[in-house]
Amino acid sequence: MTPDEFREAGHLLIDWIADYRESISEKPVKSQYPPGWVGQRLVPPSDQPHLVTDVIADLDDTIVPAMTHWQHPDFFAWFPANASLSSVLGDLVSTGLGGLGLSWEACPPLTEVEEHLCAWFCAELGLADPWRGSIQDTASMGVFLSMVAAREHASNMSMHGSGLAGVDRPLVVYAGSTANTSVKRAVLAAGFGADNLRIVPLDENQAVDVEAMASMVEADLAAGFKPTAVVATLGTTGVTAFDPVASIAELADRHQMWLHVDAAMAGAAALLPEMSSRFAGIELADSIGINPHKWLGTAFDCSLLFVNDPRRLTGVMSIDSDYIPSAANAEFGDEVTQYRDWSVALGRRFRAMKLWMHLRLDGLDAIRTRLRRDIENAQWLASRVESEPEWELVAPVRLQTVCVRHRPARTPADDLDAHTAAWAKCLNDSGRALVTPDVLDGSAMVRISIGAEPTERSDVERLWGNLKWAVTSGP
Amino acid sequence: MTPDEFREAGHLLIDWIADYRESISEKPVKSQYPPGWVGQRLVPPSDQPHLVTDVIADLDDTIVPAMTHWQHPDFFAWFPANASLSSVLGDLVSTGLGGLGLSWEACPPLTEVEEHLCAWFCAELGLADPWRGSIQDTASMGVFLSMVAAREHASNMSMHGSGLAGVDRPLVVYAGSTANTSVKRAVLAAGFGADNLRIVPLDENQAVDVEAMASMVEADLAAGFKPTAVVATLGTTGVTAFDPVASIAELADRHQMWLHVDAAMAGAAALLPEMSSRFAGIELADSIGINPHKWLGTAFDCSLLFVNDPRRLTGVMSIDSDYIPSAANAEFGDEVTQYRDWSVALGRRFRAMKLWMHLRLDGLDAIRTRLRRDIENAQWLASRVESEPEWELVAPVRLQTVCVRHRPARTPADDLDAHTAAWAKCLNDSGRALVTPDVLDGSAMVRISIGAEPTERSDVERLWGNLKWAVTSGP
Numbered sequence: 001m002t003p004d005e006f007r008e009a010g011h012l013l014i015d016w017i018a019d020y021r022e023s024i025s026e027k028p029v030k031s032q033y034p035p036g037w038v039g040q041r042l043v044p045p046s047d048q049p050h051l052v053t054d055v056i057a058d059l060d061d062t063i064v065p066a067m068t069h070w071q072h073p074d075f076f077a078w079f080p081a082n083a084s085l086s087s088v089l090g091d092l093v094s095t096g097l098g099g100l101g102l103s104w105e106a107c108p109p110l111t112e113v114e115e116h117l118c119a120w121f122c123a124e125l126g127l128a129d130p131w132r133g134s135i136q137d138t139a140s141m142g143v144f145l146s147m148v149a150a151r152e153h154a155s156n157m158s159m160h161g162s163g164l165a166g167v168d169r170p171l172v173v174y175a176g177s178t179a180n181t182s183v184k185r186a187v188l189a190a191g192f193g194a195d196n197l198r199i200v201p202l203d204e205n206q207a208v209d210v211e212a213m214a215s216m217v218e219a220d221l222a223a224g225f226k227p228t229a230v231v232a233t234l235g236t237t238g239v240t241a242f243d244p245v246a247s248i249a250e251l252a253d254r255h256q257m258w259l260h261v262d263a264a265m266a267g268a269a270a271l272l273p274e275m276s277s278r279f280a281g282i283e284l285a286d287s288i289g290i291n292p293h294k295w296l297g298t299a300f301d302c303s304l305l306f307v308n309d310p311r312r313l314t315g316v317m318s319i320d321s322d323y324i325p326s327a328a329n330a331e332f333g334d335e336v337t338q339y340r341d342w343s344v345a346l347g348r349r350f351r352a353m354k355l356w357m358h359l360r361l362d363g364l365d366a367i368r369t370r371l372r373r374d375i376e377n378a379q380w381l382a383s384r385v386e387s388e389p390e391w392e393l394v395a396p397v398r399l400q401t402v403c404v405r406h407r408p409a410r411t412p413a414d415d416l417d418a419h420t421a422a423w424a425k426c427l428n429d430s431g432r433a434l435v436t437p438d439v440l441d442g443s444a445m446v447r448i449s450i451g452a453e454p455t456e457r458s459d460v461e462r463l464w465g466n467l468k469w470a471v472t473s474g475p
Numbered sequence: 476m477t478p479d480e481f482r483e484a485g486h487l488l489i490d491w492i493a494d495y496r497e498s499i500s501e502k503p504v505k506s507q508y509p510p511g512w513v514g515q516r517l518v519p520p521s522d523q524p525h526l527v528t529d530v531i532a533d534l535d536d537t538i539v540p541a542m543t544h545w546q547h548p549d550f551f552a553w554f555p556a557n558a559s560l561s562s563v564l565g566d567l568v569s570t571g572l573g574g575l576g577l578s579w580e581a582c583p584p585l586t587e588v589e590e591h592l593c594a595w596f597c598a599e600l601g602l603a604d605p606w607r608g609s610i611q612d613t614a615s616m617g618v619f620l621s622m623v624a625a626r627e628h629a630s631n632m633s634m635h636g637s638g639l640a641g642v643d644r645p646l647v648v649y650a651g652s653t654a655n656t657s658v659k660r661a662v663l664a665a666g667f668g669a670d671n672l673r674i675v676p677l678d679e680n681q682a683v684d685v686e687a688m689a690s691m692v693e694a695d696l697a698a699g700f701k702p703t704a705v706v707a708t709l710g711t712t713g714v715t716a717f718d719p720v721a722s723i724a725e726l727a728d729r730h731q732m733w734l735h736v737d738a739a740m741a742g743a744a745a746l747l748p749e750m751s752s753r754f755a756g757i758e759l760a761d762s763i764g765i766n767p768h769k770w771l772g773t774a775f776d777c778s779l780l781f782v783n784d785p786r787r788l789t790g791v792m793s794i795d796s797d798y799i800p801s802a803a804n805a806e807f808g809d810e811v812t813q814y815r816d817w818s819v820a821l822g823r824r825f826r827a828m829k830l831w832m833h834l835r836l837d838g839l840d841a842i843r844t845r846l847r848r849d850i851e852n853a854q855w856l857a858s859r860v861e862s863e864p865e866w867e868l869v870a871p872v873r874l875q876t877v878c879v880r881h882r883p884a885r886t887p888a889d890d891l892d893a894h895t896a897a898w899a900k901c902l903n904d905s906g907r908a909l910v911t912p913d914v915l916d917g918s919a920m921v922r923i924s925i926g927a928e929p930t931e932r933s934d935v936e937r938l939w940g941n942l943k944w945a946v947t948s949g950p
Contacts, residue, residue, distance in 0.1 A: 009564055010564060017568070021571075039588075052836060078577060083573055089527075092488055092566075092567050093534065099544075100775055108512075108543070109542060112513035120520060138819075138822050159663040163639065163663075165645050185821075189819060190666060191665060193639070193641060194634060194636065344619050361484070
């Protein structure tokens with residue numbers, strides 16, 4: 001495609017995206033088609049090129065109807081994500097430039113904008129030198145990298161020898177019972193083994209019980225295990241609980257364990273001064289994950305991984321290569337950041353561009369105002385739920401997530417899970433709104449995650465009506 | 476940013492990208508500024524939004540001047556990548572839709588376009604059922620996932636027990652001495668340990684010596700080790716050598732080792748019927764990595780990972796979660812693909828969109844013509860190099876990479892490395908062209924990777940002139 005063809009097709013597609021976002025509220029939130037519907041309508045690649053208008057027709061006829069619309073004002077599922085049109089433009093610039101970050105010199109602005117933004121976030125988060133940050137694809141990758149770094153530091157860099165098989169004391173990782181599933185996947189992928197992942201019980205705040213964790217660590221020490229890492233969560237996936245990071249950090253420090261803080265979703269709130277107490281103690285961690293691609297609204301994928309003393313990560317992940325020696329390091333020294341040493345992947349997208357353009361084109365005031373809007377909307381919905389006798393709030397509303405059950409007077413307790421599943425399905429299938437059926441303490445509940453970019457108070461009011469409609473309209 | 480603001484800014488940026496690509500040949504290929512130059516010019520995010528025209532001014536004044544221009548016709552460094560403007564548009568659509576692939580139901584078209592394209596590639600590559608594919612960020616991730624899967628199958632799924640530390644026989648991985656650095660990083664991150672990575676010597680074709688590998692396997696068995704995985708490379712990074720996959724597969728099969736084939740760069744040539752013999756035997760592998768984001772020209776990141784019997788990967792990487800139960804799997808069965816079970820990351824970009832739009836808007840004929848153009852250009856350059864007595868070709872030109880040395884009659888052999896480094900630096904610093912200094916058999920050489928999208932024969936002719944200029948103009 002020539003630049004001139006790109007120009008013509010690009011203008012069409014910019015308008016197409018704007019039209020899509022403008023008309024999104026007319027569509028059912030959830031995909032209305034069964035598995036295979038899209039696939040069977042797709043035409044295989046052909047020798048001759050297709051017209052962009054033909055491709056747009058396919059987008060209209062096949063792709064959009066089958067989407068679950070994350071940017072819909074009635075989207076209350078999973079978490080808000082991936083939204084801002086300013087970051088869409090940043091991503092376009094990144095892809096249009098066509099650079100690739102194999103090393104600093106392969107794409108200097110890629111490295112330096114990433115460093116610049118990470119330094120800005122460090123300052124906002126109160127993370128002083130030697131804290132540094134990077135942009136990863138997901139928080140799952142961040143926790144995985146942290147677990148590998150923890151494993152190596154606890155095993156005297158066993159990777160340079162006979163690996164984990166040569167370690168005499170089993171290495172143990174601790175995490176709360178409601179930590180994200182990425183923790184288990186990271187621990188398993190890094191080779192620790194499920195037997196060496198300790199699931200720590202929760203306290204009355206649905207947060208990690210630090211005393212229980214301390215007892216588990218003592219028991220492991222007595223049994224000859226080596227406590228290696230802890231994952232603390234600020235804003236759990238289910239009910240947005242906040243683990244007591246400062247107390248956990250003290251325990252981790254006492255036993256030289258690596259502390260990773262997972263604030264993937266809730267971390268956006270760290271930009272609100274009034275929320276700073278929720279993040280107290282994060283500077284005591286060894287690594288922290290925060291996803292701008294969630295509530296902050298930057299286009300996916302954009303996950304910040306901060307490391308206290310980056311050499312503890314780069315010393316584990318760096319590779320030597322004739323193929324990509326760094327002339328910059330040879331000439332300017334180790335101060336030149338090589339982000340290839342921060343990840344499994346060697347090549348990097350210019351991900352910082354979308355975050356940079358998001359923050360600059362929207363401005364921080366607008367972003368903070370939107371976050372506060374969502375928190376207030378969640379408080380409003382919680383107050384409605386609490387005002388009706390048949391509804392209950394199953395967890396405190398700590399940020400923008402509202403977890404509810406509807407408990408009709410006539411329903412026996414053992415039918416409540418079926419009732420909950422039925423009305424959630426009824427609501428979701430209707431296309432009027434999308435919420436997440438979830439489980440809390442073994443019982444069904446529904447999570448309502450407020451914060452899609454276009455979601456205003458009036459949309460939350462309509463949701464409240466739809467919730468009440470769904471509980472009376474199910475099978 | 477509202478859709479209307481997006482419309483206005485988007486049109487400006489589409490034109491800006493088209494202008495950038497049109498004027499790229501006027502710029503020096505390589506960044507002309509030292510580390511820190513970009514960072515010190517950046518303004519931190521502010522409360523009030525910036526105008527898009529201000530951001531474009533910063534792109535012009537700070538970002539573009541510091542870029543190393545991968546899409547420049549004089550770019551011959553590393554590998555061709557990340558180019559096609561049609562895939563830039565596909566990526567724009569993906570980001571504009573703002574969907575996120577947590578599961579099939581979270582974004583059905585994301586999963587189904589990915590499956591559709593992977594099935595098409597499988598057919599092109601001769602990979603029959605049960606082969607399936609996925610799109611990963613990089614080939615590094617593909618080799619890492621393959622190593623984790625291999626580790627688990629060789630250790631009777633040790634991850635569900637006490638992990639690698641509980642394995643009684645050390646697990647061993649084999650790879651040629653010129654395998655990509657990602658292999659070592661994957662083996663180390665997966666916990667095998669460097670002592671358990673066997674570096675296999677090469678034969679006269681610069682490919683893995685299968686007899687030597689077989690002897691190493693026998694020696695390991697005799698010593699109580701467990702041969703676990705082999706990485707074969709089709710198109711090595713340095714000299715585009717092709718390991719004998721069929722013979723390696725036979726050895727792997729005999730010892731129940733996992734065979735991963737890394738065809739990250741060269742795999743694009745598998746779309747050329749006349750190149751099919753180079754890929755003979757790949758169907759005997761357990762996994763294969765091919766990067767459309769390299770020579771094929773799809774925007775980064777787009778790396779295909781194919782697995783022969785995907786349950787051998789998903790059985791290792793899948794996670795259970797209350798938070799993301801699949802209603803689709805409950806209703807329609809396990810045939811509904813959940814790509815979250817194919818990776819470390821839980822969330823996924825709609826990466827298939829850029830590959831789909833690339834193939835459709837460019838058409839296969841144009842892509843194949845471009846690949847053949849690059850192969851012919853490499854042959855032409857090789858013939859020039861061979862025609863001059865002071866120049867030598869240090870490896871056969873198997874695809875589009877030309878590896879050279881300049882050996883002036885008056886230079887003593889032990890000064891040759893310094894001479895090579897000097898003229899490569901002279902050429903690269905001049906901004907006239909960008910090539911990769913590399914090492915072959917312990918001696919410096921220069922790799923010329925032909926295949927940036929705009930690079931025509933006339934550009935390669937100019938390169939040849941610049942090469943001859945550089946060797947006489949160095950310090």
